[in-house]
Amino acid sequence: MPKNFIQDIAGKIQEALPDGMKNAHGEAERFVKEGVESALSNFKLVRYEEFEIQQKILLKTREKLELLTKRVDELEEKLAKLEG
Template sequence: MERNVRRVRAEAVSRLDLITREEFDIQQQVLMRTREKLEALEKQVAELEKTTDA
């Protein structure tokens, strides 16, 4: 009985499409770097727009 409960629980958890904490942390770091790059590019575009307006 206990084995069946564990098996059913494991199957239910696997269907939830969960990720590990390590995978979450890695994706969080990737997102942070992407955000930093985006902010830098936005700054560059703003500076280029200033030079073309002048």
């Protein structure tokens, strides 16, 4: 998320306000910022870098799981042959 994301949204909303409302710049800006911050606080956001790290960890874990599953299958086959 860009650093000035909230300020950008607040600015765009303020530009769309009628002229009479633009005079209440400070109050409107504060109101909009509070509203946007409140809405964003309901989301669980992570940085993209953190997401990439978790994605790589998941891929490695998945690869290890596949290798272990294959090994267990092979060991079960050997055990079945020994028992049979």
